[in-house]
Amino acid sequence: MGIYLPIAEISVNVFVLLAMGAAVGFLSGMFGVGGGFLITPLLIFYNIPPAIAVATGANQVIASSFSGALSHFKRGTLDFKLGGVLLAGGIVGSTAGIYVFALLRRLGQLDLFISLLYVALLGTVGGLMLVESVNALRASRSGAAPVLKKSGQHNWIHRLPFKMRFRASKLFVSVIPVLGLGAAIGFLSSIMGVGGGFIMVPALIYLLKVPTNVVIGTSLFQIIFTSAYTTLVHATTNQTVDVILAFLLMAGGVAGAQYGAKAGQRLRGEQLRALLAMLVLAVAIRLAVDLFVTPPNLYSLSAAGLN
Amino acid sequence: MAGPRAFAAAIPLSMLLALSPATAQTPPVESIQIGLSTDAISITAGFSGADLTIFGSLENPDPLIARQGRYDVVVVLEGPPRPVVVRRKDRVLGVWVNLDSETFENVPVSYSVATTRPLQDIAEPAKYKQLSLGAQNLYMKPADETDSPATIEEFTAALRDRKAATGLYSENVGGVQFLSQNLFRATVRLAPNVPVGTHKARAFLFKSGMFVKESSAQLEIRKSGFEQSVFRVAHDYSFLYGVFAISLAMLTGWLGRLIFRKD
Structure with a gap:
């Protein structure tokens, strides 16, 4: 069944989009990520113009992160204060990102920049995760006890000024890295159409030493607002948010997420992370191949006179 | 009696002489008319391309030439003109990057042609260039005319090629059929991604390879009801549209949790 997308201005198949949403929802439920980093490249592979894929991806991320953040709010695993500071940085980063987005679009380098960012980030995160999870799998097979995270260990981040106390996270840390992290995620969110959970979660755990149980809820909480802001700015400055497209993806996504979460419970943590790492790497390699292979x-062609 | 009779005969003769220059001594001047059954087409949600039929008629055709099939008709449906940037990718450190570009002013977004016979069989190539008729002969005006002719030539060719590849520029040979000596029917393709706006239907009449006459009509292509509203709102009330998109996402997320909750 075909449907005409009013903003993307092309006809697409409804079932392909629902299936795409469901598949990404399944994976996001399984791995606890927003799925924006999969949706945007998939839409681009499906011939949706990159500018629309990015803005609509940000819109779709709101649905999955809102649904996820609600569960964490009920369980009390959400640090509002930490989320709020991350968000303040996020707004600044997102504004800068939108500006860069419009500039690159005018120069005709937007597609290349989006692909390069995806390859670099997904390649790095996927590679690190794969190494870590394979090591963990090997360690558990050889019967060695898993290495526990040393609590109370401080790094250079903890020597920065302007310290602030975050009670829910049992944290006393400078606001500078928190704001900076928020800004970086906001920037990526507006340029790549991702929530940024796949960077936020490891950064909160390894850099700021936030307890793992509050990390996902807090990350999802701030992603709702960063992507909402990104969606709003893309809608007003570039008119590239396609609600019909976003809704089809969300509808498939919320259903798929539940089955994914169920499937995820049957797998062990290291196995899950190894699978996610391979998936992330596969997307990175697919995008990298496109950069190097002769098109x-x-x-x-593109419309001239875009402001 | 001869005088009055000759006088009586002279009247019809002189009347005949007065009327004849238009009809008897020069051949009749043919002209062409086209008519659209509607002046607006709406694209609905399920639009996946369509054929648009345009009817037209020849006025004062020479029956002999018509019988020999030496009248040819070319019908064009031309989309609204817009400026276009053509970019070329080149290798930089192994990565394909958009480097050179050329901007063209007023390029028709779409251009569908229907003809009685292949264009090259109808008239001389120079004729088409002069009329700017046919996707291969359309004149594309570069924004920067100081660029080298070779570059402009290269990017113009690429522009035509890309337009043809996306189905926006198409040619339907045999798409114009004569139903009778006077009446013809033209079928032009509307691509699935046909742009909205004011399109222009033009019909060109050729007689034995010579251009005779042109006729045109306007056609409005717009998105129907719902799609049109969404597009309008997204552009005219972009802030409200953004707020709506966010609310819809939150509502979907909340409902999704309510319906499928597992915890």
């Missing part, structure tokens, strides 16, 4: 057409 079937060297020429591309």
Whole structure:
């Protein structure tokens, strides 16, 4: 069944989009990530213009992170204060990102920049996760006790000024890295159409030493607002948010997420992380190949006079 | 009696002489008319391309030429003109990057042609260039005319090629059929991604390879009801549209949790 997307201005198949949403929802439920980093490249592979894929991806991320954050709010595993500071940084980063987005679009380098960012980030995160999870799998097979995270261990981040206390996270830390992290995620959110959970979660755990149980809820909480802000700014400055497209993806996504979460419970942590790492790497490699392989057409058209 | 009779005969003769220059001494001037059954087409949610039929008629055709099939008709449906940037990718450190570009002013977004016979069989190539008729002969005006002719030539060719590849520029040979000596029917393709706006239907009449006459009509292509509203709101009330998109996402997330909750 075909449907005409009013903003993307092309006809697409409803079932392909629902299936895409469901598949990404399944994976996001299984691994506890927003799925924005999969949705945007998939939409681009499906010939949706990258500018629309990014803005609509940000819109879709709101649905999955809102649903996830609600569960964490009920369980009390959400640090509002930490989320709020991250968010303040996020707004600044997102504003800068939107500006860069419009500039790159005018220069005709947006697609390349989006692909390069995806390859670099997904390649790095996927690679690190794969190494870590394979080591953990090997360690558990050889019967060695898993290495516990040393609590109370301080790094350079803890020597920065302007310290603030975050009770729910049992944390006393400078606001500078928190604001900076928020800004970086906001920037990526507006340029890549991702929530940024796949960077936020490891950064909170390893850099700020936030307890793992509050990390996901807090990350999801701030992602709701960063992506909402990104969606709003893309809608007003670039008019690239396609609600029909976003809704089809969300509808498939919320259903898929539940089955994914169920499937995820049957797998062990290291196995899950190894699978996620391979998935992330696969997307990175697919995008990297496109950068280096001679494209079937060297020429591309775009409307002139975009402000 | 001869005088009055000759006088009586002279009247019809002189009347005949007065009327004849238009009809008897020069051949009749043919002209062409086209009519659209509607002046607006709405694209609905399920739009996946369509054929648009345009009817037209020849006025004062020469029956002999018509019988020999030496009248040819070319019908064009031309989309609204817009500026276009053509970019070329080149290798930089192994990565394909958009480097050179050329901007063209007023390029028709779409251009569908229907003809009685292949264009090259109808008239000389120079004729088409002069009329700017046919996707291969359309004149594309570069924004920067100081660029080298070779570059402009290269990017113009690429522009035509890309337009043809996306189905926006198409040619339907045999798409114009004569139903009778006077009446013809033209079928032009509307691509699935046909742009909205004011399109122009033009019909060109050729007689034995010579251009005779042109006729045109306007056609409005717009998105129907719901799609049109969404597009309008997204552009005219973009802030409210953004707020709506966010609310819809939150509502979907909340409902999704309510319906499928497992914890």
